[in-house]
Structures are given as structure tokens and as C-alpha cells.
Amino acid sequence: MASFVIEGGHRLQGDIVPQGAKNEALQIICATLLTSEEVKIYNIPDILDVNNLIQLLRDMGVTVQHIGVNAYSFKADNVNLDYLHCEDFLRRSASLRGSVMIVGPLVARFGMAVIPKPGGDKIGRRRLDTHFIGIQKLGADFTYYPEQQLYEITARELKGAYMLLDEASVTGTANILMAAVLAKGTTTIYNAACEPYLQQLSKMLNKMGAKISGIGSNLLTVEGVESLEGCSHTILPDMIEVGSFIGMAAMTGSDIRIKNVSYNDLGIIPDSFRRLGITLNQEGDDIHVPHHDYYEIETFIDGSIMTFADAPWPGLTPDLLSVFLVVATQAKGSVLIHQKMFESRLFFVDKLIDMGAQIILCDPHRAAVIGQGKSHTLRAATMVSPDIRAGIALLIAAMSADGISTIHNIDQIDRGYQDIDKRLNKLGARITRL
Ligand SMILES: CC(=O)N[C@H]1[C@@H](OP(=O)(O)OP(=O)(O)OC[C@H]2O[C@@H](n3ccc(=O)[nH]c3=O)[C@H](O)[C@@H]2O)O[C@H](CO)[C@@H](O)[C@@H]1O
Numbered sequence: 300m301a302s303f304v305i306e307g308g309h310r311l312q313g314d315i316v317p318q319g320a321k322n323e324a325l326q327i328i329c330a331t332l333l334t335s336e337e338v339k340i341y342n343i344p345d346i347l348d349v350n351n352l353i354q355l356l357r358d359m360g361v362t363v364q365h366i367g368v369n370a371y372s373f374k375a376d377n378v379n380l381d382y383l384h385c386e387d388f389l390r391r392s393a394s395l396r397g398s399v400m401i402v403g404p405l406v407a408r409f410g411m412a413v414i415p416k417p418g419g420d421k422i423g424r425r426r427l428d429t430h431f432i433g434i435q436k437l438g439a440d441f442t443y444y445p446e447q448q449l450y451e452i453t454a455r456e457l458k459g460a461y462m463l464l465d466e467a468s469v470t471g472t473a474n475i476l477m478a479a480v481l482a483k484g485t486t487t488i489y490n491a492a493c494e495p496y497l498q499q500l501s502k503m504l505n506k507m508g509a510k511i512s513g514i515g516s517n518l519l520t521v522e523g524v525e526s527l528e529g530c531s532h533t534i535l536p537d538m539i540e541v542g543s544f545i546g547m548a549a550m551t552g553s554d555i556r557i558k559n560v561s562y563n564d565l566g567i568i569p570d571s572f573r574r575l576g577i578t579l580n581q582e583g584d585d586i587h588v589p590h591h592d593y594y595e596i597e598t599f600i601d602g603s604i605m606t607f608a609d610a611p612w613p614g615l616t617p618d619l620l621s622v623f624l625v626v627a628t629q630a631k632g633s634v635l636i637h638q639k640m641f642e643s644r645l646f647f648v649d650k651l652i653d654m655g656a657q658i659i660l661c662d663p664h665r666a667a668v669i670g671q672g673k674s675h676t677l678r679a680a681t682m683v684s685p686d687i688r689a690g691i692a693l694l695i696a697a698m699s700a701d702g703i704s705t706i707h708n709i710d711q712i713d714r715g716y717q718d719i720d721k722r723l724n725k726l727g728a729r730i731t732r733l
């Protein structure tokens with residue numbers, strides 16, 4: 300397992316361009332299975348999860364060509380469904396979360412799909428009921444084989460239906476949507492997730508000939524069509540990476556410009572950092588984070604302690620709470636971090652406590668952070684990255700700490716952040732990959 304060795308205390312200076320969004324890329328790449336025509340995708344991040352998904356499609360018989368920097372074309376005119384039954388497929392698709400989204404396209408186009416329990420971050424229970432109940436409502440049959448942890452879905456014909464999802468699942472909505480675009484008749488999905496990832500997927504599907512309305516809302520209406528055609532699509536900048544850089548800059552006292560962030564797609568993220576006391580200036584489509592000597596967490600208007608809690612979009616994404624938490628340790632003031640969706644995502648605070656941060660883990664979902672201001676610098680430590688976002692939070696902590704820290708298991712960071720060491724070193728960080 301690779302590791303990072305980080306010499307803390309160096310300020311960053313300069314411009315950084317965010318990568319394409321991981322969670323959008325995973326949806327968009329799966330959507331290429333919906334047509335036999337060529338689909339060109341630009342701004343694909345070069346990260347482990349995405350590369351594993353691209354390889355999975357190649358192994359299924361999709362012709363994938365590298366057509367430029369971070370750009371690929373996909374042509375799914377000869378998909379080998381037998382591959383879905385081999386060991387190699389099961390192993391590879393179980394390595395990432397996004398692979399579950401091949402189910403919707405495969406059922407819609409070929410009437411069958413098999414998928415093992417998907418991988419992804421081990422951050423608590425991550426059920427798939429919403430996906431399969433939704434696809435069943437369209438007329439598919441579904442069997443779960445508990446011993447192999449395998450899901451099998453077959454359908455003679457998909458028919459449009461009304462459905463009210465039991466939760467606004469991001470990958471679940473994407474899966475159902477990709478099945479519904481080729482179903483007969485009208486599908487209505489209420490309580491749909493509506494992150495920019497899903498807005499982008501819907502826009503791409505419409506470019507391919509689908510008829511989706513209600514984009515950006517939690518009520519999607521889909522008029523099924525016979526077939527879809529090829530298109531070109533460009534992936535948005537990764538809003539989680541943008542947020543990670545804002546927090547990193549403030550905590551390390553850096554002065555950076557995050558280029559071409561697609562500001563209007565960041566939702567509540569910039570204002571949430573502002574409530575943490577961080578100054579960030581929107582300049583055109585860039586965000587400039589100036590040097591901070593200190594930042595002070597706001598209280599609520601009535602003087603009570605600030606709470607950051609996740610919520611389905613347009614609420615605050617759960618994927619940034621680990622970053623808010625670490626950045627709060629060096630703020631003045633206190634904040635309660637409430638991770639409602641996942642029950643095992645806050646345990647990494649132990650490492651921050653070892654580094655000298657003042658945090659009370661109230662229960663698996665809530666941590667109270669007592670910011671000590673920048674005069675109480677964190678101590679260097681040796682740690683293991685448990686998941687992508689805890690990993691980036693620990694990297695931020697190590698970059699701001701006194702001394703040399705080591706983070707093991709950085710595959711967990713590489714799953715979601717492209718060449719993070721090289722890109723940050725260009726701005727003045729001291730990160731060595733072992
Ligand atoms: C590949 C991908 O796109 N991964 C993202 C996707 O995962 P993913 O699509 O797997 O996550 P879901 O949206 O399905 O659900 C996340 C968890 O939150 C719970 N839940 C969900 C919705 C809700 O309204 N209330 C609620 O409690 C679910 O039970 C589940 O345990 O969305 C998550 C939630 O934004 C993100 O953390 C992941 O980065």
C-alpha cells in the first residue's frame with residue numbers, strides 16, 4: 300500500500316484547476332452503454348475508480364479510445380453479456396461504487412444485468428433497495444443471491460411507471476433514470492436526487508434523444524423512446540475537490556486561485572465555508588481564497604452553536620463534512636458536525652485528536668469541534684486513510700501541522716483525487732509518495 304510523507308507548515312501559492320467530477324463521470328460512463336453509437340466524453344478525471352470503470356466497460360466489449368487529455372470515446376455496439384458471469388467481472392465491479400450504475404442501461408437495452416455488492420467507501424450501511432425497487436416498478440424481475448452477494452435483474456420489456464423513492468439516492472436515481480429512458484410510456488420519479496451529477500446526466504441523455512423534464516428538481520418525468528444516439532459531453536469540475544481546496548487553503552494560510560469552478564453549480568458550498576469564517580472571492584468563474592491569519596466560525600443568529608449537517612441536494616453534500624470538520628479545528632469558535640447519512644464516516648477524528656485537535660465524538664453521527672485558532676498548531680502524526688474524504692481531511696491536517704506526518708493507504712485518496720501530490724507540490728506543498 301502506498302503512503303504519503305508530508306512536511307507540514309508550507310503555504311501554498313498559485314492557481315489550481317479542479318479535476319472533472321468523479322461522481323458525475325461514473326454516471327456518464329455507464330450511460331454510454333445505452334447506445335450502439337459513439338459517445339465522446341471530455342474532462343474525465345484520471346483517478347482509480349473511474350479508470351476501473353473504463354476498464355470494466357472495455358472488458359465487456361465496449362470500444363474505448365483515448366481521444367485527448369482526459370477525453371475518451373465509447374462505442375457499445377458489441378457488448379458481451381457472457382462477460383457478466385465471469386470471475387473477473389465480479390472482482391472488478393465489486394471494487395467501486397459506481398459500477399452499480401451499469402444495471403439500468405443493461406436492463407433497458409439488453410433485458411438483463413448482474414452485479415455483485417458494489418465497493419466504494421466503507422462509511423456505514425449502503426443499501427441498494429431504492430435502485431432495485433425502482434427498476435422492479437418498471438417491470439423487471441429481481442433476485443438477490445445472499446451467499447454470493449449477487450443481484451440479478453431481468454426484463455422482457457420495461458414499462459413507464461410512477462414511483463416515489465424511499466430516499467433521494469444519488470446512484471439509485473441515476474440507475475432508474477437510465478432504465479426509464481428506454482421504457483415504453485411515461486415514468487415519473489418523485490423524491491429523485493438532483494445533484495449537479497444528475498442534472499448533467501439528464502442533459503446528456505436528452506442530447507442522446509431521451510425526453511426528460513424536471514431536471515434540477517426532485518420530480519423527473521421521462522417519456523420513453525425507442526433508442527438513443529451518440530453525443531458529446533463535458534464533465535463539470537468536481538465540486539468536492541473545489542471544496543477540499545477552499546478548506547485546505549484556509550487551514551494552511553495559503554493564497555490560491557481555484558480556476559473555472561462552475562460557480563453556479565456549487566450550490567450552498569461556498570456560503571457554508573463563509574459561515575466557517577473563510578473569505579472566498581468569486582472572480583469570474585474562479586474562486587480566490589486569500590491568505591488567512593485566522594478565521595472565526597459564525598454562530599446562528601440567536602447565538603447558538605453553528606451546526607453543519609448533510610442533506611440531499613440542494614442541501615449540504617455529505618462528502619464535504621470531513622473537510623469542514625478538519626478546517627474547524629484551526630478556527631476560532633465551535634461547530635457541531637452532524638453526518639446524518641453515514642454512520643461510520645466520523646471515526647477518523649481519533650487521528651485528529653492525536654494531533655492535538657479538540658473534538659468530542661458525541662456518537663457515530665455527531666462530532667463537536669472546539670476550534671483553537673491557528674496559534675494551536677496540530678502535531679505531526681502517522682495515520683491510515685480510511686476513506687476518500689477522511690483521507691483528504693487528514694492530508695489537510697498534515698499539511699498544516701508542525702513536523703513530518705505519514706498517511707498510509709493513500710489508494711483511498713487516489714480513488715477520488717487525481718495526482719493530488721504533484722498538483723499540490725506545484726503550489727508549494729511538500730508531499731512525497733512512497
Ligand atoms: C458514486 C457516488 O455517486 N457516490 C455518492 C452517492 O453515493 P450513493 O448513491 O451510494 O448514496 P445514496 O445517495 O444512495 O445514499 C447515501 C446514504 O444516505 C442515506 N440517505 C440518502 C438520502 C437521504 O435522503 N437520506 C439518507 O439517509 C442512504 O440510506 C444511504 O445510506 O451519494 C452519496 C450521498 O450524497 C455520496 O456520499 C457518494 O459520494
Ligand SMILES: C=C(OP(=O)(O)O)C(=O)O
Pocket residue numbers: 321322348395396397418419420421618687688715
Ligand atoms: C463516498 C464517496 O464515494 P463512493 O460512493 O464512490 O464510495 C465519495 O466520493 O465521497
